[in-house]
Amino acid sequence: MPTPSRPKLDNTARTVLIAAALVVTISMGVRQAFGxxxxxVVQELGIGREVFGFAIALQNLLFGLIQPFIGMIADRxxxxxxxxxxxxAYVAGLVFAASTADPTGLLVTLGIAVGIGLAGTSFVVVLGAVGRVVPEARRPQCFALVTAGGSLGMFAVVPGAYAMLDAFGWRDAILLLALVASTMIAFGFALDGSRRRDRLTATAGSPPPAQPAGAVSLSQAMTEARGSGSFWLLSLGFGVCGFQITFIGTHLPAYVGDVGVAGWVAAWALGLIGACNIAGAYIIGSLGSRFRSRNVLVVVYALRTVFVLAVVLLPPSPAVILAFAACFGFTWLGTIPLTSTLVARIFGPRYLSTLYGIVFLSHQVGAFLGAWGGGYIYDLLGSYDAxxxxxxxxxxxxxxxxxPISDRPVVHAAAKAT
Structure with a gap:
């Protein structure tokens, strides 16, 4: 349904939007380079792919498990x-990963420390900040712009990481990624714009802006979410997304080598995914303001089915791999602005970081299975076909x-209770 108006963003909203996009550009870009x-790493440490996959899987699972709590802290x-x-935490994990010499060190650094760091620099935290300072009519586009930042990071960082790996070896390359990640501190300070604006308004003698109609407490918001079938269906679908993108990000480079395609194709395939999703995330996310986000998500997952079947059934070649990367990449992070927009529409923006954090937990459970399960199945069967x-x-x-997901707001129930 068309948007009746397009209100302008004030200076605070623009600052928060830019800072949020830069944080996820760096955080997600470095994360996607791990593949x-x-x-x-496997060759030097003498471990199986399952071990490396489990470290990335642990990272994703921890990233998801603590995300609702991180969201509550950010909301508070x-x-x-x-x-x-x-x-x-992110930088510490990368620095110590560069000196690890055994599987345990890999699990503690890339798995636990980086997982905690990702939870604090993720879409959940920054989209919650953006959702509170932009008008509802602009949320889909603004969420899409922030999501596109994650794709820009993938496009910029992954080929660069491959070049650093080739030039300096994997240990020095990870240290250089740690240096890149450290710049997120500078942009993080700009994300409290809405809180500063409210304090200035109150100091000037005017009451803070009224909260949108919705749950008046976190416990009521959690109760509404728990009783919503749409909330759980949305979470399950997001789990599939996590499985898909983490399997591809972690195992596509190895898969490309397994089928006899040159290694540079893998790095550029991951970069191409990011390049295509710069446009894809914005276009797909913006469709949420013209059509029902639920219906756009149906189309996204249906298209992914076709793309995956194509890469499995067609003979492997650089052209097939890169075409798959371009097509799948267009939908890569498009689920994020649509899913977060649905959560905000149904439950309101007040506790978006918390509620979206719960949905994101499902995404990361899927991510755990994609990273670890991919390595386990490969070690078991000798291929990724299954x-x-x-x-x-x-x-x-x-x-x-x-x-069957309904996007009808349910927050009015809490308002009636008061």
Missing amino acids: VFLTP FGPSRVVVAGTV VWMAMAGLSAVAAIIHL
């Missing part, structure tokens, strides 16, 4: 502190379960 390190104390603390087919089937299921 290019799989082969050299503001996102800036969360981003700064998350950046410190994982590709499972991914196609899950994508079809995700398309179907989004059909």
Whole structure:
């Protein structure tokens, strides 16, 4: 349905929007580069792909498990502190990963420390900040712009990481990524714009802006979410997304080598995913303001089914891999602005970081299975074929379960109770 008006963003909203986009550009860009390190790390440490995959899986699972709590902290104390603390954990994990010599070190650094760091520098935290300072009519576009930042990071960082890996070796390359990640501290401080604006308004003698109609307490918001079938269907679908993108990000470089395609194709395929999703995330996310986000999600998952089947059934070649990367990449992070927009529409923006954090937990459970399960199945069967087919089937299921999702706001129930 068309948007009746397009209100302008004030200076605070623009500042928060730019800072949020820069944080996810760096955080997600570095994260998506981990796949290019799989082969050299496995070879030097003498471990199986399952071990490396489990470290990335643990990172994603921890990232998801603590995300609702991180969201509550950001809702209560503001996102800036969360981003700064998350950046410190992220950088520490990368620095110590560069000196690890055994699987345990890999699990503690890339798995636990980076997982905690990602939770503090993720979409959940920054979209919550953006959602509170932009008008509802502009949320889909603004969420899409922030999401596109994650794709820009993937496009910029992954080929650069591959070049650093080739020039300096994997240990020095990870240290250079840690230096890049440290810059998130500077942008994190700009995310508390809405809290500063409210304090200035109150100091000037005017009451703070009224909260939108919705749940008047976190417990009521949690109760409404728990009783909403749409909330759980949205979470399940997001879990499929997590499985897909994490399997591809972690195992595509190794898969490309397995089928006899040159290694540079893998790095550029991951970069191409990011490049295509710069446009894709914005276009797909913006469609949420013209059409029902639920219906756009159905189309996204249906298209992913086709793309995955194509890469499995067609003979492997650089052209097939890069075409798959371009097509799948167009939908890569497009689920994020649509899913977060639905959560904000149904439950309101006040506790968006918390509620979207719960939905994101499902995404990260899927991510755990994609990273670890991909390595486990490869070590068990000697190929990724079964994982590709499972991914196609899950994508079809995700398309179907989004059909009954209702985007009708339920927050009025809490308002009536008061």
